[in-house]
Amino acid sequence: MNTMDHIASLLGKEAEALLQHECTTLSKTQLNLPGPDHLDNAFGHSNRSPQVLRSLQQIYHTGRLSGSGYLSILPVDQGIEHTxxxxxAPNPIYFDPENILELALEAGCNAVATTFGGLALMSRKxxxxxxxxxxxxxNELLTYPNKYDQVLFGSVREAWELGAVAVGATIYFGSEEANRQMVEIAQAFEEAHELGMATVLWCYLRNSDFKKGSTDFHTAADLTGxxxxxxxxxxxxxxxxxxxTNNGGFxxxxxxxxHPAMYEQLCSDHPIDLCRYQVANCYMGRIGLINSGGAxxxxxxxxxxxKTAVINKRAGGSGLISGRKAFQRPMKEGIELLHLIQDVYLTQEIDLA
Known part of the structure; x- marks a missing residue:
């Protein structure tokens, strides 16, 4: 079975709806699309320094997706975020941070995103x-009762000294702490850029009032956009x-x-159109959107x-950042899963909707 047939078989009954969908909301011609020239197109006239561009180049030109404009990143910060x-517990070898790095290497990922502690022990190697x-x-979960707040675990300078090419951070938009987090991360990103590092932001929503009845609007296209x-x-x-997963949070x-056009013209209920609205809010794709792989x-x-990779790619996204699906299984299977994600982006028959 060739790669395209394998992907279609995994999509099952949804294959036609996902692989044949034509977007009639925001045209792909309006987007800044991923590709080998993405950095030049997105940042060629920006204030990003040559050092930042070099750091981004390292990310975009590593692993199996090197030079494609797409990204496959392994994130393992769940030891803090989820205990x-x-x-x-599903795969105890990953208590050892070296195995996290080995998984990312063996799977041909563009980069690995993880904690100060794990990278500090392994940086020289x-x-x-x-x-x-x-x-x-x-967000640590040892405080009782649990509170949901993102707090800094180290300095940008320390990340630079570890040899990092980028820093990542989360802001809980919609939370009571969001304003403080925005100020902290804006300052951190400014320092990272001054040191020549790239910046990655987890743009998550957190507010108990974002749920109405049985519907959770934390993943609504308009709010996440x-x-x-x-x-x-x-x-x-x-x-x-x-x-x-839905829309109409506002x-x-x-x-x-x-504005009515947000829902009637710029989006539809199709998952690819919902994701394209997210891409549009990233300056029409100038800043790459990487979707998370989920639990x-x-x-x-x-x-x-x-399915997630197909939706992201056909919407105009730049890749996936998938962790638990890979590291909560034997390493060989985790590598196979990450290769599957990468294969979606390497398969030319899967094009922009």
Whole structure:
């Protein structure tokens, strides 16, 4: 079975709807598309220094997707974000940070995004082998009762000294702490750029009122799209966002400013169109959108990974940042899953919708 047939078989009944969809909302001709010349097109007239461009070049030109304009990044910060036990119990070898780096290397990822502690122990052995993205803030879950706040775990200077080519951070847009987080991360990103590092922002939403009845609008296209727009305004060089699952967060929750065209002309209920609205909010794709892979569901992980990658690619996104689906299984299977994601971006028959 060739690669295209394998991907279609994983998509199953959704294959035609996802692979044959034609976008009639935002045309692909309006987008700045991923490709070998992405850095020149996106940042050629920007204030990013030659050192920052060199760091971005390292990320875009490493691994199996090197030079394609697409990214496959392994993120492993869940030991803090979700507790180490819950994250690594399915595969305890990943309590050892060296195995995280080995997985990213063996799978041909563009970069690995993980914690100060893990990279500090391994920097001399691996910093020259695969690009490091240091996650500089986290939400720890040991406080009781739990609170949800991203706090800095180290300095940008320390990340630079570890040999990192980029720093990553999360802002919980919509939360009570969002304003403080925005100020902290804006300052951190400014320092990172001064030191020649790229910046990656996890543009997540966090507010208990973003749920209405049984509908969770934390993954609504309009709310996540606006979070993306705030993220690129904070000078992120890449945006990480969850794949949208619905729309109408502003209208259903009755806040914010909207325009009927947001829902009637710029978007539809199709998952590719929902994701394209996220891309549009990243300065029409000038800043790359990488969607997260989500939690591991076991047997369905390969199908879900293929689906997420197809949606992101056909929408105009720049790749996936997928962790738990890969590291919560034997390393050989984790490598196969990451290769599957990369194969979606390497398969020319899967084009922009």
């Amino acid at each position: 180490a036990g819950s994250s690594f 691996y910093a020259h082998k695969i690009p490091f993205i240091v996650k500089i803030n986290h 606006q979070a993306n727009h705030l993220g690129v305004t904070l000078r992120a060089d890449l945006i990480k966002q969850k794949l949208p 209208t259903q929750l009755k806040f914010g400013k909207t 591991s569901q076991g047997a369905s992980d390969f199908a879900e990974a293929a």
